[in-house]
Amino acid sequence: MPRFRLFHLTLRRRTALYFSIGLTAVILSTLLITRYFFLYSINELEDLELERANKQAFSVIQMMARQLEERSFDWAYWDDTYQLFTERNIEEYRELNLFQDTLDTLGLDMMAFVTVQGELIESLVRDDSAVISPDLVKQAVQNQNVQSHLHEMRRQLDGKQKSLAGLERIAGRIWLLSLTPVRNSEGSSAVAGWLIWGQDLSSRFPGGFADILSSENGLDVVMPGYAIPSEAHATGADKWLQKNALYLTAWTPVTDLANHKIAYLKTQQPRVYYQKGSDLFVYLIVVVSSVTGLIAVATFFLFNNRISTRFADFEQTVMQLFSKYQLEDLSSRRSDELERITQLVEVLAENTSLTEGKLNDTLQKLDALYQNRSIGMLLVVDGEIIDVNQAAAQLLGYNKQDLLNQELRCICAEDQQGCSEEKIKHAAENGKTRFEALMQAKGEREIECLVELTPIHHENQQALMISLSDLSEQKKQERMIKDLVGRDPLSGLYNRPAILAKLDKLIETEPTRFSFLYISIEKLKQISEVYGHLVFDDAVKLVASVFGRALKGFEVGRISEFEFIAIIPEGEQYDEALMGANRFMDILAKTREVSGIELDLNSKVAVIDPSLSDQPLGYLLQAAAYTIQTYHHDRVTEVIQITKATADKAQHALMISRDIVTAVRENAIIAYYQPIVDTESGKVGGFEALARWIHPELGFVSPEIFIHLAEQNQLIVELGESIVRQACRFLSTLNRQREEAGLLPLSVHVNLSAIHFYHARLPAYLRQVMAEFDIAPGLLVVEITESTLLGIESETLDRMTEIKSLGVQLALDDFGTGYSSFSTLCSFPLDIVKLDKSYIDQVENNDRARTLIRSIAGMAKELGLTTVAEGVETASQLRKLKTWNIDEIQGYYFYKPLPEQEAMEKFCGDARNQFAR
Structure with missing residues (x-):
């Protein structure tokens, strides 16, 4: 029996075999490459999803810390809590306020009241938890980081004493602690002590957040002998990742108040998509391999019997044509594949003509859409506007012809550096296709617009299609909402957070170049106590209206029941503000009738020396309040100047006020x-x-x-x-x-x-x-x-x-x-x-x-x-x-x-x- 040898096959069979093998190889290799990149992409997506889930869990912990710190101010700035430290009415305070229900209501596991010197005077601990240590409060108060913060705050001026919140490891568990200075309800007193709130994070996390977190999360407390599994590999600064066929697990370090590592945030999620993708491709490989084998066999026989035979006939015919030069005979052979191809080309040419007509129809429709669209559209090539629709021309206030062949920067506001052709092109290349910008309309008018970029080809050139959406009304509404949030609902003036935020910004951006007026109308407090809230409200509204007349053009805010601030943003307005302040005092110096009652609204006004306005805001407010309080005259007829000497006295008074409680009770006097x-x-x-x-x-x-x-x-x-x-x-x-x-x-x-x-x-x-x-x-x-x-x-x-x-x-x-x-x-x-x-x-x-x-x-x-x-x-x-x-x-x-x-x-x-x- 003769041996089968591939090289003994005829050219026709060899071509058919090569074609079948090539087809099979292409299909299988394409499938394997697709599988590789598909699973690689899934793996990358799972890594990103795990990182996002880990950050989400970490953000939840930070949010819990921030909320705990913010909520603690309600108790720390409560007069009852302030009097607990100043009058030491511990029994009364305990009977009125300290219950287990209090911890449930506040969402706490522990609270403690500590003096400025770090002495614990009262505490409350959840008593229904078997995991809370009996000496928890003692460990929390004596915690090195807590004591370090209290010691540091004692060295600071009262105005610089601030709260602190974060995590601590106590009795082998992770606790969320906040340390908040205790002051009176007006925030004007010296720090009388510290309020410590605590949540057992080991028990509470993730807790109620488990439903909104996308993965399973937990805290691994770092104790002696604790170690990350050896299968995990480092992905960053003390961050670890472990992968197996079923799960992805990430460990991220969690630090205490001193930035020392105390635990790891462990996030784990199942590899659902990876497993399904892997199983799917195993199934596909089996199925496609079987189908490919059948197709390859069928293709071999089909190619061998039909196509390669045709190639042989075609080759033989061509050889005959070249030998006999009888090319004219080809036109009579209607069954030849070339003739069929010619017929096909004729059909394609006819179809191309039809397609061109349809394309013209489509272009006309797109042009109508471009011209009639409500959003402004500009076509820009090499920084030059070559086309613009009517909506854009109307938005910018120009005729369409006025904009054609103009440079793009002619419609960009002067301070918009990113509006040049180069900057816009660079933004588009980097994927930034949407941004907000000020566009320069006719008559030097500026319009806030949303700009969208679409790179296109125009007459074989790179071009940009720029759409402009008018945001003026939207921005106006946003500014109105923001302004309303920062307003005092009673007086219409800025509220305390808003006006103080403006002062903080000026201190940062315009030090020694601005000033402010500090206005005190102490009779307002008496009006509230004597005549009630309705008369008080009308009196405040009257004062606000006087501000509108005497200090028109200046930003005025109400910072307490009877205190106000008017900002002098520039030194050139200093004298104008002083004249306005004198008008304000003159108006209120006269007895006013409010709600049918004759009221004396005599005021005191002090002004900060602009040379002091680079100091912290607490320092300036303390100096102003001290100046007003120590100016002992029944009638103030002129604005009181706040100098460096006065500010220093205020700081000394603050230090004395801070220490006088200890001095009296420890017989230092x-x-x-x-x-x-x-x-x-x-x-x-x-x-x-x-x-x-x-x-x-x-x-x-x-x-x-x-x-x-x-x-x-x-x-x-x-x-x-x-x-x-x-x-x-x-x-x-x-x-x-x-x-x-x-x-x-x-x-x-x-x-x-x-x-x-x-x-x-x-x-x-x-x-x-x-x-x-x-x-x-x-x-x-x-x-x-x-x-x-x-x-x-x-x-x-x-x-x-x-x-x-x-x-x-x-x-x-x-x-x-x-x-x-x-x-x-x-x-x-x-x-x-x-x-x-x-x-x-x-x-x-x-x-x-x-x-x-x-x-x-x-x-x-x-x-x-x-x-x-x-x-x-x-x-x-x-x-x-x-x-x-x-x-x-x-x-x-x-x-x-x-x-x-x-x-x-x-x-x-x-x-x-x-x-x-």
Whole structure:
């Protein structure tokens, strides 16, 4: 039997075989290549989908942190929470606010209240969770990152103390924490403490977000021994990806407040499309291989029997034609394939003519659509407008002929750098086919348009079809909506966030070139409290209308119940703004009728020096508020200037206000003792206890400053009690040693504010302290000012009688500086009258002052009152006062206020030190 050999096949069979094998190879290789690129694309898409799902889950965690921080401000800026720190009413606060339902309502697992120094004063932890550690709050408060933030904030000015939110690993679980400074509801007080909210992220994530997240997500806590599976490979900075036939898994690091890795966000999704695609191609390969085999066999026999036979006949015929030159015989052979091809070409030519007619019809339709479309269309070649439809011409305000053959930049606004031919072409090549731009219309009018680019060919040239859609009305609506969001619904002025955002932007972009007016109308607050909200609303609307008249053209915002800000954006408008502010004050200086009620809306206006406007906004607002608060004039007739010196004082006041609570409660404010000398004998008969505060950073702080702040922060009673206790302890020790030395006891004077004098627990406290330190009757003197006597006379008399029954003497301090008259000395059971230093300073050159002092001394003598002259500094003053029978002298002529230890050493037992000078 002869052996079959491929090379022994005839050319006809060999051609058929090659054609069949080639066809099979092309089909199968195309299928395999398609499978490769198909699965590769699916793999890439799955990677992108997994990355997007991981970022989505990470965004959910960031959103939870941001929402937790934002919601915590409602509690941190709540007056009840502020008073928890300032008044330490812990039991009351707990009973009213701290329940397990509170945690459910707020979506929390833990909350804690921490002082500025980091001391925990109260907390609430979910008690229905078995995974929450018992000492969770302690671990959270003592967390290194939490303590670091609290320590850093203590070093900052109050205006720069800010909240913080993020993740922390506590007791082997991931917690979402927020640290928020506690202030009063107006946000004007110093930071009183910190509010810490916590969510157990290990339990809550993904939680309710699982339905909206596209993949399965979880948190792997990084603990000792934890490691990413070895099959995973790194895809970035500490990011890992693991692939197998069934799942894709990604790990992304999660960091704490200090940016230290504490966990991995694990995202996993099944490889559904990859598995289906792979199975589909296995099925296709089997089916196509079978079908291809059948087609290849059929093609082989068909090609061999028909086509290759035809080629053989065609070849034979051609050879005959060339040998015989009988080409004319071909026209008579109607069954030849070439003839059929000729016939086909004739048919195609006829069809081409028909197609050309149809194409012309289509072009006419497209031209009609182009000319009548409502969207403007321009055809641009090499930066030149070669065609434009009527809609574009109308939009730009030109005739169509005016735009033809003009350069594209003639319709682009000057500040639109991206509108040139090169920029537009570059944008189109990079896939940016839609963008917004300002187009220059006729008459220098600018129109906001949506520009769409379509690269085309025009007469064998690259061209751009540009469509223009008018966005003017849409942009106008958007600006109106944005403006309404930033408006105060009552006054129509900008609200607090909007006006402060504008100031922040000016600080960033125009430092030292802008300014603003700070307007305070304190009577508005009283109107709200006295007349109610309806009258208050009408008053605010009246003020807003006055702003519209006096400061027209300036942006004005309402930042609190009674405070406003007007922005001066440019230095050239500074004088104009000041004139407007003066007009504003003049208008409101007159009594106004609001809702049938005559109201006094007197205002104060301060202006920031433009040279200060590069400072942080909190610094500027603090300086403005301080300037307004410390300007003590009933009527302000001109704008108050806020200078660098005033701003520095404001920062000092802020620092003092921040530290005064600690100073009072830790007895950092101590008593100094100024001796009071008997005029006749020259002996020291007692002391006046004077509060002194030596601040660790600012040094000596004037009592005029910290006593006022103590009253504002409701600490004046605590401060008064502290000085009373220090004075009684000093007097007890001093008199005990003097008794041992055979010397007479001395007395001590203590100043009490009007608030403290009428405080319910004052008599009981005086009784307790006098008993504790064994103070004899008559040795403790309470000094009160004339303003204390302006209350209801019967209540004042009852309180004075109650205090005197304890053996405490009463002294009227600074007599003659207030509203009292000589009848005051007769109406109240006083023991001592103290003449103010302002009168003593004038005894040398003011006859009226001398007459008044002699009259007071004579009246006091008749009433059996002791007279004390304060502020005596010269021998001449002493001689005159002695002549006028003033009983006792107090002042720098004899002694300055002495620290306790120095006073104790000087007067405890040495008889030589009992005489002044």
